[in-house]
Amino acid sequence: MSILQFISSTAWKSLFGRPADSLERSIDHADEYMIFDYNPITSNFVSVHQSSADAYLSGIIAGILEGAGFTARVSAHTVDVEEGEIRSGFVGLPNRKDKAVFLVKFAPKVLERDAELER
DSSP states (O other), X not given: OHHHHHIIIIIHHHHHSSOXXXXXXXXXXXXXXXXXXXXXXXXXXXXXXXXHHHHHHHHHHHHHHHHTTOOEEEEEEEEEOOTXXXXXXXXXXOOOSEEEXXXXXXXXXXXXXXXXXXX
16 A cells, blocks of 8 residues: 555656545455546546546556556546535646546455565
């Protein structure tokens, strides 16, 4: 979890000038985490194939994880913003009706290694 906190805060801020909006663990799958970004800069001004621009960020996330020894599959998804979700800090950016969700699914060997370290 620490590597994902590093990515969603420190790395995100270095790359995009602000941390990601949220980091959550999947309720259903122990090997899955989600990084949420309400206004990913790579796709803010793209009108078609927005998910392709967000996929670029998936590669950055996967590269950081792989370089740190945490093999994972990372995919980008566009999800509608639900009514009542707070979207603060986006002055000067277009108002989006969707958000980017970066799904991180760790390889089994990463979970096994983590379980061994906890023993």
